[in-house]
Amino acid sequence: MAASSPRNPPPLPGADNQDPLSEMADEDSDEGEDIFVGNSNPVAESFQTDTANGEEPADLFSEEEISTTVNSSITTTKSNGVHSDNENDLFAEASVELSMENPSTIARENPTTTAKTSGAEFTPSRTQTQPKSIEQLEEDKDEDSFDMDVAVTNPEKIGDGMNAYIAYKVSTRTTLPMFKNRTFSVWRRFSDFLGLYEKLSVKHSLNGCIIPPPPEKSIVGMTKVKVGKEDSSSADFVETRRAALERYLQRVVCHPSLLQDPDVREFLERDELPRAVGTHTLSGAGFLKMINRASDAVSKMTVKISDSDAWFDNKLQEVESEELQLRKLHAVVESLVNHRKELCGNTAVFAKSMAMLGNSEDNTALSRALSQLAEVEDKMETLHQEQAASDFFILAELLADYIRLLGAVRGCFEQRMKTWQRWQEAQSTLQKKREVEAKLLWANKPDKLQQAKEEITEWEGKVTQYERDFDRISVTVRKEFLRFEKEKSKDFKSQIVKYLESLLQSQQRLVKFWEAFLPEAKAIG
Amino acid sequence: MHVVLCQGLDDGPDFLSEEDRGPRAVNVDLQTDATLQVDISDALSERDKVKFTVHTKSTLPNFKQNEFSVVRQHEEFIWLHDSFVENEEYAGYIIPPAPPRPDFDASREKLQKLGEGEGSMTKEEFTKMKQELEAEYLAIFKKTVAMHEVFLCRVAAHPVLRKDLNFHVFLEYNQDLSVRGKNKREKMEDFFKNVVKSADGVLVAGVKDVDDFFEHEKTFLLEYHNRVKDASAKSDRMIRSHKSAADDINRIASTLYTLGTQDSTDVCKFFLKVSELFEKTRKIEARVAADEDLKLADLLKYYLRESQAAKDLLYRRGRALVDYENANKALDRARAKNKDVLQAETSQQVCCQKFEKISESAKQELIDFKTRRVAAFRKNLVELAELELKHAKGNLQLLQSCLGVLKGDT
Numbered sequence: 044m045a046a047s048s049p050r051n052p053p054p055l056p057g058a059d060n061q062d063p064l065s066e067m068a069d070e071d072s073d074e075g076e077d078i079f080v081g082n083s084n085p086v087a088e089s090f091q092t093d094t095a096n097g098e099e100p101a102d103l104f105s106e107e108e109i110s111t112t113v114n115s116s117i118t119t120t121k122s123n124g125v126h127s128d129n130e131n132d133l134f135a136e137a138s139v140e141l142s143m144e145n146p147s148t149i150a151r152e153n154p155t156t157t158a159k160t161s162g163a164e165f166t167p168s169r170t171q172t173q174p175k176s177i178e179q180l181e182e183d184k185d186e187d188s189f190d191m192d193v194a195v196t197n198p199e200k201i202g203d204g205m206n207a208y209i210a211y212k213v214s215t216r217t218t219l220p221m222f223k224n225r226t227f228s229v230w231r232r233f234s235d236f237l238g239l240y241e242k243l244s245v246k247h248s249l250n251g252c253i254i255p256p257p258p259e260k261s262i263v264g265m266t267k268v269k270v271g272k273e274d275s276s277s278a279d280f281v282e283t284r285r286a287a288l289e290r291y292l293q294r295v296v297c298h299p300s301l302l303q304d305p306d307v308r309e310f311l312e313r314d315e316l317p318r319a320v321g322t323h324t325l326s327g328a329g330f331l332k333m334i335n336r337a338s339d340a341v342s343k344m345t346v347k348i349s350d351s352d353a354w355f356d357n358k359l360q361e362v363e364s365e366e367l368q369l370r371k372l373h374a375v376v377e378s379l380v381n382h383r384k385e386l387c388g389n390t391a392v393f394a395k396s397m398a399m400l401g402n403s404e405d406n407t408a409l410s411r412a413l414s415q416l417a418e419v420e421d422k423m424e425t426l427h428q429e430q431a432a433s434d435f436f437i438l439a440e441l442l443a444d445y446i447r448l449l450g451a452v453r454g455c456f457e458q459r460m461k462t463w464q465r466w467q468e469a470q471s472t473l474q475k476k477r478e479v480e481a482k483l484l485w486a487n488k489p490d491k492l493q494q495a496k497e498e499i500t501e502w503e504g505k506v507t508q509y510e511r512d513f514d515r516i517s518v519t520v521r522k523e524f525l526r527f528e529k530e531k532s533k534d535f536k537s538q539i540v541k542y543l544e545s546l547l548q549s550q551q552r553l554v555k556f557w558e559a560f561l562p563e564a565k566a567i568g
Numbered sequence: 569m570h571v572v573l574c575q576g577l578d579d580g581p582d583f584l585s586e587e588d589r590g591p592r593a594v595n596v597d598l599q600t601d602a603t604l605q606v607d608i609s610d611a612l613s614e615r616d617k618v619k620f621t622v623h624t625k626s627t628l629p630n631f632k633q634n635e636f637s638v639v640r641q642h643e644e645f646i647w648l649h650d651s652f653v654e655n656e657e658y659a660g661y662i663i664p665p666a667p668p669r670p671d672f673d674a675s676r677e678k679l680q681k682l683g684e685g686e687g688s689m690t691k692e693e694f695t696k697m698k699q700e701l702e703a704e705y706l707a708i709f710k711k712t713v714a715m716h717e718v719f720l721c722r723v724a725a726h727p728v729l730r731k732d733l734n735f736h737v738f739l740e741y742n743q744d745l746s747v748r749g750k751n752k753r754e755k756m757e758d759f760f761k762n763v764v765k766s767a768d769g770v771l772v773a774g775v776k777d778v779d780d781f782f783e784h785e786k787t788f789l790l791e792y793h794n795r796v797k798d799a800s801a802k803s804d805r806m807i808r809s810h811k812s813a814a815d816d817i818n819r820i821a822s823t824l825y826t827l828g829t830q831d832s833t834d835v836c837k838f839f840l841k842v843s844e845l846f847e848k849t850r851k852i853e854a855r856v857a858a859d860e861d862l863k864l865a866d867l868l869k870y871y872l873r874e875s876q877a878a879k880d881l882l883y884r885r886g887r888a889l890v891d892y893e894n895a896n897k898a899l900d901r902a903r904a905k906n907k908d909v910l911q912a913e914t915s916q917q918v919c920c921q922k923f924e925k926i927s928e929s930a931k932q933e934l935i936d937f938k939t940r941r942v943a944a945f946r947k948n949l950v951e952l953a954e955l956e957l958k959h960a961k962g963n964l965q966l967l968q969s970c971l972g973v974l975k976g977d978t
Contacts (some may be wrong), residue, residue, distance in 0.1 A: 220936070310616040354968045368826055378814035379817065382812040382816055392806075409941075412945070539972055543971050546967055547971065554957060557957045
């Protein structure tokens with residue numbers, strides 16, 4: 044995956060550099076189609092920074108804080124300098140509640156022990172020697188939250204032309220002792236994020252972990268940016284990607300097993316990362332496609348795991364139907380975003396024509412009222428713009444994320460299927476070997492018998508191994524799924540509440556506009 | 569023009585509810601006068617025509633009864649309007665603009681598309697969309713009734729036009745006027761007339777008027793008319809986008825509902841509550857769009873038509889002026905040649921009288937137009953602001969209470 048030679052460091056801007064983004068740069072290696080065509084049309088760019096100044100570090104964790112930053116606005120790439128000024132701002136939207144679910148493994152996760160393991164490879168999977176009972180798993184509450192924030196900010200275009208790319212600043216703030224410092228930043232590009240995903244997938248998906256998928260590649264979006272096309276759609280694209288990368292990282296560090304993975308640590312900490320070249324063929328999308336193809340092949344076998352696990356079948360079905368509904372919902376929300384942008388444009392145009400009409404009107408009071416009306420419509424345009432941004436960034440992106448995540452969950456279930464099959468196949472091979480032995484015994488061929496007995500022992504070992512693997516993966520998948528459900532529930536609730544609060548804000552402002560206008564209208568005549 | 573009398577047919581659903589009776593005078597602030605009150609008390613929609621029940625209350629001796637009703641169709645309104653336009657006596661007045669033809673095509677098309685797409689959506693979605701479209705149909709219906717009524721009210725309020733014989737026939741004659749719709753030849757004639765008129769209009773408009781008042785009015789009306797036209801088109805587009813957004817929220821509500829009914833977990837209950845909220849806010853959004861349509865878009869459309877009628881008045885006056893000036897020139901020529909002087913003198917006098925008569929009434933008409941316009945805008949803008957406030961507050965309350973519940977639960 045990673046090339047052996049590190050890439051030449053581009054002239055990266057310093058932390059306080061406030062380069063005006065005259066051009067947007069971009070990833071060069073962009074192949075592979077989007078599973079998810081992000082056709083985000085230009086959301087108008089005038090978002091304000093979410094000034095979360097003065098928040099105490101502790102406050103960053105509470106979800107309340109996030110949901111009360113209403114009208115959650117996102118910095119435009121053009122004004123990203125603000126982020127580097129104040130570290131607090133960086134994390135205002137980026138805080139993540141890291142929690143350890145399993146009290147019995149606290150000892151293992153205990154920070155003091157990480158000192159000796161910082162160099163060594165952590166066992167990525169949460170394999171446990173004693174399988175927990177289902178009830179115990181489902182009762183696990185969020186235990187000790189560790190201080191861990193990540194943020195992705197300051198997109199900067201590096202280079203020119205078709206080799207240009209965008210570098211993002213990845214900042215971490217943590218009290219976990221496995222990291223060298225408490226706060227640190229590195230610069231990463233999109234392919235680095237993809238590279239991380241692939242490394243994690245290879246290591247953990249076989250264990251049944253749900254690996255959060257990164258955002259999709261986008262040829263169209265990136266080319267525009269590379270070419271230096273400077274319109275709001277490029278800025279939007281970069282912002283959308285930045286936000287998606289941030290959420291992706293947050294989900295990764297939120298996951299107790301993945302956080303322990305040294306690749307994650309390296310990603311967050313290491314100054315120069317070896318260039319991930321594998322992303323050409325194994326992009327996030329490509330990998331997911333592989334999983335999907337595999338799952339299709341598996342489901343074609345119409346295998347039914349006949350153990351007590353109707354649970355898994357039910358859950359898989361739920362996941363599939365949920366995915367369907369979310370796709371539907373996402374399509375409608377996108378339609379809403381488009382109509383609101385259209386409304387925005389039409390309102391602006393109408394406001395102008397109203398102003399013109401006001402100018403023509405020769406009755407003074409009416410003329411003034413019409414001009415006021417034009418101003419109200421102008422303000423409404425801004426409102427619609429912001430509303431469309433909310434619709435997109437809070438709602439549409441949430442849905443897109445979860446559609447991808449549900450795909451990963453399905454992949455996880457399929458992994459378990461494959462493990463079961465391997466076990467079943469081993470069992471049938473063992474059976475065959477035993478039959479061969481029986482025949483040999485009857486035919487009385489002592490030397491071949493010896494070999495047959497050796498093979499039987501070998502396969503008995505494999506059967507035991509595979510059975511254990513299957514049990515292990517079943518436990519992991521179940522735990523992962525429950526954790527996922529919890530996260531999903533939390534996520535949806537908090538994001539939808541945030542969205543509703545933005546709607547609330549809009550209506551409040553609307554009330555103010557019309558209350559100001561009413562006396563003007565009454566003054567006509 | 570011929571007025572053939574025959575029996576009409578009465579069928580079709582009644583769309584007007586009790587509360588809609590009574591003078592509506594949507595876009596025009598009119599004094600209601602006890603001597604002659606006209607309104608549309610009822611309307612029926614058939615396949616491709618609308619039948620309006622025109623109800624009159626009058627103390628005038630011209631009518632046989634004090635109160636009576638007749639059934640009229642759109643073509644008969646047009647006939648009445650055209651009869652005013654073609655009447656030389658009324659050249660000096662702003663002829664109230666004719667109501668636009670009832671147009672249910674778009675709505676019908678949508679209903680049809682809905683029927684075709686029935687298979688692709690859930691029963692709830694289908695029922696909801698059907699209700700939506702029926703409500704839309706109803707709204708268009710109410711609008712067309714209002715516009716026809718305004719026309720009649722304007723005529724009834726006008727000191728001269730209210731006395732028109734055709735108008736009385738229209739109000740009282742209880743058989744079908746069965747006015748022949750214009751056939752192709754007549755439509756072509758109209759078309760050419762308009763072409764000539766606009767060419768003329770340019771000519772006439774070019775002549776600078778001695779009278780400052782009319783000169784100012786000409787400049788004002790030309791600019792105003794164009795800007796109202798622009799504003800009207802743009803308001804329509806804006807409102808359409810608004811309606812589309814409301815439709816989307818409707819679909820979001822449905823999908824959330826489906827998601828919410830998959831299970832009985834926490835998050836599903838959450839979805840159900842949010843779906844309910846969106847159902848309600850969507851209704852409010854649709855009402856906002858409808859009210860904007862009624863109070864703003866319709867207002868602009870109406871004044872588009874009226875400002876055109878005012879322009880037509882100016883045009884007629886301009887023509888009369890040109891005729892007068894030509895008659896003067898002819899008189900001079902006749903005097904110079906000393907030939908047909910008497911004839912020229914008479915002709916000149918007639919033109920002079922016509923011109924002065926038109927000028928006098930035109931001045932008053934244009935002043936009245938201004939007053940009416942200001943009053944109508946005031947009324948509608950105030951009502952618009954009040955409705956917008958009402959709806960925004962309604963939305964606000966819904967959102968606040970829903971958020972209260974949602975946050976309380978988590």
